[in-house]
Amino acid sequence: MSQRAVSVGVIANPSSGRDLRRLLSWASVFPTGEKVNVVLRLISAMGSLGVSEVWMLPDSAGIAARVRDTAAIGRAQRNLALPRVRLLDMRVRDCAQDSAEAAAQMVRQGVGLIAVLGGDGTHRAVASTCARVPLLALSTGTNNAFPEMREATTAGMAAALIATGKVDEAIGLRANKRLRITGARVDEFALVDVCLSRQLATGARAVWRGEDLVEVCTSFGEPNAIGLSAIAALACPVSRDDPFGAHVRFGPGRTLMAPLLPGTMQQVSIASARRFSPNEPLWLTPAAGTIAIDGEREIELDGQERLRVELDLLGPRTVAVARTLEYAARQGLLFDLPNPAGCA
Incomplete structure (x- = not known):
C-alpha cells in the first residue's frame, strides 16, 4: 500500500523587510537571496521528514x-531529500491580495499546513483565507509581533511533524486570538493590534510617531516586542495564551519609554491601560485620523464614524515549534525506532 503524499504550502512575501521604517530607523533588510535560502532550509528539513510536495506563491x-x-x-545531482516544488497558477499583482489568493488555492490543493515568511500584514492576509489549515509563522518583516524569528531548519522539522501526523495537532498547534473591527463601512480583523492615530492619510502606512497615537487595542503584547504592541506590552502585558487583550489610551498621565521602531525609543504618555475580555466590545474614540491594523495605516476616518473593536478566539492556528520539537524528542520520534520511554 502506497504512502499518502504529504503536501504543504509556502508563501514568501517578496516585499517584507523593505518598507519605510528602514529610512527612519536601523531596521534590518531582508534581501531576496536570503529569502530563497530560508525557504530552501525550510523545505529541506520538511523533505527529510516526509513532506513530498510544496506549493508556492x-x-x-x-x-x-x-x-x-x-x-x-x-x-x-545530489540525491537530496527535497520535496517537489510546484508554483500556483495565478496572476501576481504585488499586493497583499496575492498572499490571500495563494492561501485559498493551497487550501483547495489539500495542503497540510502553510508556511508563511513575512510580517504581521502578510500573516493577516493569509489568515483571511486559510480556513482551518494551520500556519507556520516565520518573521521576515519589520516590527513583527505575530510571527517569530526562528531558524528555518528547526521550524521546518516541526512543520513536517505536524503535516505528516507524527505529532498530533492537539499537542503541536496553538490557538490564536484576533481583533475584529466593525463600523458602518468597516469589517476587518487584526492578529495583533488596532491603533487609532491622528495621522490623517494612510500614506506610507507605517506608524512611527508616539505623539500621533490616540489609543491601541492588542490581542496580546509581549515585553520583548517592538512597535505598537510593545507599548501595550510594557503598560499592560498580555501573553498569547491569556484569554483577554489589552487596551491603552494615550494622553496626560504617566510617561512610558517604549521601542516604536528598531533602535528607536520614544516617550509616550499613557492615560490608562487595562485588560478587556472577548465579551467586552470597545468603542474607539471618534476622531479624524487613521486606523492602523497590525502596524499599518489602512482606514481613513473623518471623525464621525463609530468603530467597535472586539476580541475573539478565532484567529489562525499556528505551529508551536518549541513544543512540537520537545514532544518529538521526548517520544523519540526522530529515531529510526521511536522509543517513548526516552533516555532512561
Missing part, C-alpha cells in the same frame, strides 16, 4: 522559481 522577485529550480537540481 509565484512572485515577481523570482523567489519561488529559484527555490523550485534549486530543489530540482539538488534532487537530481
Whole structure:
C-alpha cells in the first residue's frame, strides 16, 4: 500500500523587510537571496521528514522559481531529500491580495499546513483565507509581533511533524486570538493590534510617531516586542495564551519609554491601560485620523464614524515549534525506532 503524499504550502512575501521604517530607523533588510535560502532550509528539513510536495506563491522577485529550480537540481545531482516544488497558477499583482489568493488555492490543493515568511500584514492576509489549515509563522518583516524569528531548519522539522501526523495537532498547534473591527463601512480583523492615530492619510502606512497615537487595542503584547504592541506590552502585558487583550489610551498621565521602531525609543504618555475580555466590545474614540491594523495605516476616518473593536478566539492556528520539537524528542520520534520511554 502506497504512502499518502504529504503536501504543504509556502508563501514568501517578496516585499517584507523593505518598507519605510528602514529610512527612519536601523531596521534590518531582508534581501531576496536570503529569502530563497530560508525557504530552501525550510523545505529541506520538511523533505527529510516526509513532506513530498510544496506549493508556492509565484512572485515577481523570482523567489519561488529559484527555490523550485534549486530543489530540482539538488534532487537530481545530489540525491537530496527535497520535496517537489510546484508554483500556483495565478496572476501576481504585488499586493497583499496575492498572499490571500495563494492561501485559498493551497487550501483547495489539500495542503497540510502553510508556511508563511513575512510580517504581521502578510500573516493577516493569509489568515483571511486559510480556513482551518494551520500556519507556520516565520518573521521576515519589520516590527513583527505575530510571527517569530526562528531558524528555518528547526521550524521546518516541526512543520513536517505536524503535516505528516507524527505529532498530533492537539499537542503541536496553538490557538490564536484576533481583533475584529466593525463600523458602518468597516469589517476587518487584526492578529495583533488596532491603533487609532491622528495621522490623517494612510500614506506610507507605517506608524512611527508616539505623539500621533490616540489609543491601541492588542490581542496580546509581549515585553520583548517592538512597535505598537510593545507599548501595550510594557503598560499592560498580555501573553498569547491569556484569554483577554489589552487596551491603552494615550494622553496626560504617566510617561512610558517604549521601542516604536528598531533602535528607536520614544516617550509616550499613557492615560490608562487595562485588560478587556472577548465579551467586552470597545468603542474607539471618534476622531479624524487613521486606523492602523497590525502596524499599518489602512482606514481613513473623518471623525464621525463609530468603530467597535472586539476580541475573539478565532484567529489562525499556528505551529508551536518549541513544543512540537520537545514532544518529538521526548517520544523519540526522530529515531529510526521511536522509543517513548526516552533516555532512561
